[in-house]
Amino acid sequence: MTELSQQCRTLLHRMMWQTPDGVVDAFALCATREEARRFFCSAISLVSGIHQDELELFNLESFDDLVHAGVSEDEDMxxxxxxxxxxxxxxxxxxxxxxxxxxTLIARWAELRAELAAPQTNS
Structure with missing residues (x-):
């Protein structure tokens, strides 16, 4: 099983983006919450072609925020x-x-998806 990098453990932020098709969880590495907010606004605006003022972004959380709020036995998950x-x-x-x-971030997500799909595959 892959372990998250030290960089993820110290710099990771997640922000949720409401789209017409549902919520997208965006992940980035930024030194501060304010840097993360600016980065998500700029990057998602660029990727989506939607002006920053029209984006529906919410729940900006750091790695520590996510770990403290979560309940999984595996803290990285x-x-x-x-x-x-x-x-x-x-x-x-x-x-x-x-x-x-x-x-390591992408590998952990792939491992989670495989773990969640295993029961369906076995039945």
Missing amino acids: RIFETQWNGAHVAGWTTRPLFLTPDP
């Missing part, structure tokens, strides 16, 4: 949690936008 029912994860990132080339 908490960055992909989106909903909870008590101590049970009820929702995971399904539409990620990785605005970083960090391979």
Whole structure:
């Protein structure tokens, strides 16, 4: 199993973007919350072709925020949690936008998707 890089553990931020087709969870590495807010606004505006003032962005959270809010036994996987029912994860990132080339972040998401698909494959 892949471990998240130290860079992810210190610089990772996630922001949710409401699109007409549903929520996209955007991930980036930024030194501060304010830098992350500016980066997400600029990058998502550029990628989507939507002016920054018209973007629906919400829930900017750091790696630490996500780990403290999450409930998964594997703390690294908490960055992909989106909903909870008590101590049970009820929702995971399904539409990620990785605005970083960090391979450990992408590998962890791929491992999560494989883990979630395994029960369906086995039945």
